Amino acid sequence: MKDKCGVVGVWFDREKNRDAAAIYIYYAMQALQHRGQESSGIAVTAGGNVIADKGMGLVTDxxxxxxxxxxxxxAGIGHVRYSTTGSSRIENCQPFTVQYKGGTIALAHNGNLVNYRELKKELEAAGRIFTSDSDTEVIAHLLVKELMRNDLVEAVRETMRKLSGSYSLVILVDDKVIGVRDPLxxxxLCIGRVDNGLILTSESCAIDTVNGELVRDVAPGEMVILSDRIESHKLFRCKNHSYCMFEFVYFARPDSIMDGRLVYKVRHNIGEMLARECPTEADIVSPVPDSGITSAIGYSGASGVRYAEGLIKNRYVGRTFIMPGQDLRETAVRLKLNTVRENVNGKDVILIDDSIVRGTTSRRIIDLVRRSGARKIHARIGSPPIISPCYLGIDMATREELIAAHKSVKGVEFLIGADSLYYISLDGLISSIGIPKEDLCTGCLTGVYPVEIPGEQCEARQTRLQNFTGD
Ligand code: SF4
Known part of the structure; x- marks a missing residue:
């Protein structure tokens, strides 16, 4: 599973901080690097022109x-990218800049549009030329089209009316920095205050990094314009929301506060819930690092089973390549993870991981722990089985590749080689997050999606989209 993207927008009082936008964006992007490692880009303005620079690689590379x-x-915006829609190449790097007769806009996007192909076809038929296969460029062109006939707020409203799917946007237009969050x-996307300025970012950890202060989340359906104040326009309302539950389970940094929840606390709750739902006798509880760490601590606290790290992650692994032959593949896993033999040898081990996607990584990790002498390995998973793909911004796997789409829990247990396997229940996960079920997206766990996706179910949530009301 791969993270999608991270976005940043920064606005300063130009009299006090004329040239500071790029450096703040640079540090904030580093704090969001876990959300995308393929490309990095920044666009700024000193008034009038937009200057952009973007390329492949990590922010610091x-x-x-x-x-x-x-x-x-x-003022400016920044983006770290892992490709969801659109392949991994320089043309798809963000921010996208589009010139029009009123000037230039730059736009960066976290999410995935489900109707971008139809929208792109319409725009191409109307003579627009695209330089990439990214859905973000479609949003930029739609916005420019609307800006030719509407003021800024109406242009954003009309653009949003056409989009279906997930999008948190930062936009640089008319020397203003704008944040937009999709109605579900x-x-x-959150807002913070920094010295003489304001910042928009995917996660609050980036605000902390630049020594700022979290102000609040951008509300679903809201557009904010940063200036010497936060100008808010509630453009669309939905009866319910669809916060991605995987942000809490896996993607976001545990030190981020997201929609009012500290991610660390949610993962701790997940561990406690796993201990309560499936009490298990063992000598140690160990995380699969990094995302399993907080849940393993929660599990240990709730169960009394001793916390000990059975696996250590190498944080400096570069790209690995598919290597022929089992032994070499084994080396690739060992390059990323190694066991602390003394902690697992001769022990019954509870291994906490955030999720199982294809099952191949779990199988290799369990094999590694077993070869280090573990007597029994009980896999405990912080999300329910993933039975359906994500169409809303997470690069997960196809339905064919998802192990839980085709196998029962017992079948998965056998294939990954665990002595026992337990996934947290859906109700247990929802209560750990602390957001009502109706306000979470759980499409990949239930196969029922909050927006219409060809060939998939969405009837229960469809009514949400009909509840949009313009201000
Ligand atoms: S389908 Fe799953 S991963 Fe995708 S947005 Fe919904 S909850 Fe998140």
Whole structure:
């Protein structure tokens, strides 16, 4: 499973901080690096023109002092990307800039549109030329089209009316930095205050990194314009929301506060819930690092089973390549993870992981722990079985590849080689997150999606979209 993207927007009082936008964006993007590692980009303005620079690679690989110095401006946006819609190539890097007769806009997007192909076809028929296969460019062109005939707020409203799917956007237009969150609120977006300015970001950990203060989340369906104040326009309302439950389970950093919940606390709750739902005798409870760590601590606290790290992650692994032969594949796993033999040898081990997607990684990890002498391995998983793909911004797997789409819990247990396997219940997960079921997206767990997706079920949530009301 791969993270999607992270977005940042920064606005400063131009008299006090003329050139500071790029450096703040640069540090904030580093704090969001876990959300995308394929490409990095920044667009800024010093008033009038937009200057953009983007390229492949991690933030610190692509941006250096010279590049940042060329990006002088008091306002700007930034993006780290892992490709969801659109392949991994330079043309798909964000922010996208589009020129129009009123100027230039730059736009960066976290999420995935489910209707972008139809929208793109319509725009192409009307003469628009695209330089990428990304859904984000479609949003940028739609917005430019609307800006030709509407003021800014109406242009954003009309653009949103056409979009279906998930989107948290940061936009640089007319020397303003704008944040937009889709009406169901799939992807996170929050606002913070920094010295002489304001910041928009996917996760609050980025606000902490630049020594700012979290103000609040951007509400689903809301557009905010950053200036010397936060100008809010509630453009659409839905009866319910659809916060992605996987942000809490896996994607977000545990030190982020997201839609009012500290992610660390949610993962701790998940561990406690696993201990309560499936009490298990064992010598140690160990996380699969990193995302299993907080839940394993919660599990240990609730069960009394000793917490000990059975696996250590190498944080400096570069890209690995598919290697022929089992032994070499084994090396690739060992490069990323190694066991602490003394902690697992001769022990009954509870292994806490956030999810099982294809099952191949779980099988290799369990094999590694067993070869280090573990007597029994009980796999405990912080999300229910993933039975359906994600169409809303997470690169997961196809239905054919998802192990739980075709196998029972016993079947998965056998295939991954665990002595026992337990997934947290859906109700247990929802109560751990602390957000009502009706306000969470659980499409990949239930096969029922909050928006219409060809060939998939969505009837129960369809009514939400009919409840949009313009201000
Ligand atoms: S389908 Fe799953 S991963 Fe995708 S947005 Fe919904 S909850 Fe998140």
């Amino acid at each position: 692509y941006f250096n002092r010279e590049r940042l110095q060329r990006l002088a401006g008091f 609120g799939f992807k996170p």
